[in-house]
Structures are given as C-alpha cells and as structure tokens.
Amino acid sequence: MSIYKIKLQQFEGPLDLLLFFIKRDEIDIYDIPISKITKDFFDYLNIIKQLDLEIAGDFILMASTLMQIKVKMLLPREIDEKGEEIDPRDELVKALLEYKRYKEMSEELVLLESDTMKLNFRGYNKEDPKENPPEFDTLLKNITIFDLIKAFRTVLEEKKSEPVHKINKINVSIEEQVNFLMSKVADGTPVLFINLIRDMKEKIRIIVTFIAMLELVKMGRIGIKESESFNDFIIYSAEING
Amino acid sequence: MDKIYKSIISALIFATDEPIKANELIKAIKAIDGEDIAVSVQEVETAVEELNEIYEQTEQPFRIRRIAEGFIYATDAGYANYIGYLSSESSRRRLSQAAVETLSIIAYKQPITKPEVETIRGVNSDYIINTLLEKNLITIKGRADSMGRPLLYGTTDEFLMYFGLNRITDLPKPREIEEIMKDEDFLEQKRQIMLNQMEEVAENEGGLNEDESEN
DSSP states (O other): OOOOOOOOOOOSSHHHHHHHHHHHTTOOGGGOOHHHHHHHHHHHHHHHHHTTOOOOHHHHHHHHHHHHHHHHHHSOOOBOTTSOBOOTTHHHHHHHHHHHHHHHHHHHHHHHHHHHHHSEETTOOOOOTTTSOOOHHHHTTTOOHHHHHHHHHHHHHHOOOOOOOOOOOOOOOHHHHHHHHHHHHTTSOOEEHHHHHTTOOOHHHHHHHHHHHHHHHHHTSEEEEEOSSTTOEEEEEHHHHO | OOHHHHHHHHHHHHHOSSOBOHHHHHHHHHHHHOTTOOOOHHHHHHHHHHHHHHHHHTTOSEEEEEETTEEEEEEOGGGHHHHHHHSOGGGGOOOOHHHHHHHHHHHHHOSEEHHHHHHHHSSOOHHHHHHHHHTTSEEEEEEOSSTTOOEEEEEOHHHHHHTTOSSGGGSOOOOOHHHHHHOSHHHHHHHHHHHHHHHHHHHHTOTHHHHHHHO
16 A cells, blocks of 8 residues: 655745746746646645645735736737837746845855854843843833834733623603502592602602602692691692592 | 953953943943043954954853944854753744745845835735844834835844844845856755754754654
C-alpha cells in the first residue's frame, strides 16, 4: 500500500508562488510560458481547495490576472507611443522582479537578525515589559499613538453595560376605580378618602383613584366635604344621600 | 584627551540600558566638569575604539557596539548559547518570513504607505504591519499627500537595534533588477546558509525531527 504525502510549501503570496514555479522549471523570467504557469497556478489552488483550506483573495486576484494575460497573448499586440509592441506579460514581470528584489533583501535581514541575536546588549535581556508592566514613569516612555489606540479599544471592550431600569405596567383604569369608589359608598355611609387609599402600594393607583373620585364628583354621583381631620375629606354617595 | 575621560565614557555607556549618543556623553561630562572641557565627538569615538582595543587585549567577553548612532555594551557572539540558556524564550523568537519581507520593503522604501507595501508583496499586509507596529520595529512617520492621505511608515531605532545597525544606510544595498537576473546562484547560496542555520537550531532542540524520519 502506498501512502501519498502532500507536502505543501508555505508561500508568502501569489508572487512568491509564481517565483517558485519560475525557479523550479528554470524559466526565463522575461519569457514566461503563460499558459503553463497559469495551469500550475490553478493546480495549486485546487490542492488548497481539496485540503479544505481557504483560498486568500490575493490568489484569486492573481488567477484572474493570469487569465487576462493569457487571453491578451492571443490577441494582436497593443502598441505604445513609440510604436513598439506591448507584451501583456510586462507588468507581471516587473512586479515579480520587484518582489524578488525585496525577498532577497529579507534574506539579508534574516542573516543580520541571527548575527545580532548572538549579541546580548547590556540591560536588554529583561522580560517583555508588556507582560510585566514596570513603574508608571517607565510605562509612559516610548508610547506611540498606536499604543493609545490599543488601550482605548481595550477600555471600550471592557466597558460595563449601562444600568437598565425595568418598569412594570400596573393595570389600573379610571373605570375600575370608579366602581371601587362606588362600592365603598354604596351602603350610604361616608368614608374618609385617606382610609380608601391606605392599602394601596403603587403611587399610580392612588392617583387614578383620585382622578376617578374627581370624575364622580363632576358627574354628581358622589359628593365630598371637608373632614374634621386636617388634609382629608369625606366621600359620600350623592345618589343615596342627595 | 585625559585617561580619566576614557573611564567616564565607559562608565556612562555601561550605566545606560539604551544606546547613548556621543553628544549626550559630552553633555554629561561638561555638566559636571565645566563647559570649558574640550571633548569632541571624534575624541569620544577614539576613546571607544581604544576601550574596545583594551577589551580585546585583555580578552573581555564584551565590546562597545555602535547601534542607532549610539554606544552600548554587548557580549560577544561566542557567549550567546550560555546567555540564551538563561534568558526567556519569548525574547529569542525570530521574526516570521512575512514580517521580515514586509520590514525589508519598509526599510528600503521608507516612508512608504501600506498600499505601496501591498503592491510589492502582492498580499494584504494589514495584520503584519500591525504586528510590526506593536513590536515597535516600525512607526507612523506622517501622511502621504496622495488621495485619502494614507499613513506613512518607517523604521525605528528599535529596528536598528534588532538588526545591529548603526544607521539605516548601513543596510546592505538592494541589487539592481538586472543584476538579480544574472546570477541565480547568489540566492541559492543564501538559502544554503539559512538551511544550515535552521539545522543548527533543530539539533539544539533535540532529535524530534530525526525520530520522525526514521519511522
């Protein structure tokens, strides 16, 4: 039984992948066989698809660029101001060379990095200050706008939610309270208003009862008169007593 | 210059955690001993050279290095393994390929906008630029005059320190495109050097990979 092993090289982007093809097949970068390289590129995208990995948008953009070049290669060449034919591959070649240039430089930087890593600067061997914040004074050093933005974002994320006040609706209507008042005075005995509202817990119920009382007075169904005690009055049925 | 100033310069450099510039050294000397003391930048540089010669002769494990246009003490490369054993793992982590690639573009073309970096790399570079900003290897240098006034990025002193450079112009020169095309072997050599280094690291980390290949 043979076991297939797919070794997927890590590419930094579509340009990196194209440079890999060019190097692997020893292609002259100024004369890229566009249909072959397009095919290779799509094969690679298919492998990524089969592995169920997400294809980055940059690769899709490059795929469409390659197809566009491939089509243009079949058409009569466009001509620039000097009357020379424009090779549809020119721009891609330029981009590849520019990228290759900095890729090379990044390899130089890697060499510098490993050389410098071997030097240990005095006082530079301490722990990551971000993991272990030092004194306040030192914290303010080297602060960039970026640090502030990051801090601000953290604060926003941690911000407590605003207090919520829940309001319960109390079901009380004037009609209800009219009936309630009428039932209290129905037997003809006057009642003190203060006694009527004594057991009411909600303020709104007291208010509605008061309005209901005024309504009844207006309709002439009950009468009110001053009580002996201060700040109170007596309610009596006008239908019976009047 | 008097011998005493060589010691003072040595003491001042030793006492600071960050690269200290020649004119800062002169400022400190003059503040204590009077403005009429004649110490030039050239003399400070000579003093540092002489100090390094003494360290060489007496086989000291450290030298004064010129980093970010300043002076700082550093141990020699030969002791890296011993010091690395003691230092925390996180401070020894290398930059990713994407990070170095982006850094090299910013270092050579600074000040540069993110879209320009992305055009050269051919990939979205949001995340990597944010990481570099966080590591303080690059910083915002201003805004471009082009449409939308995008931010301009450039390298920091931290960058110089990380790559052991005195000035940004000390970076190796990028080759002209024509030159790149001439010799493919150049790249191959570099790859080989890098591969060797990676093997070194793998050896130090133990035979985990070897075990796998045996199976």
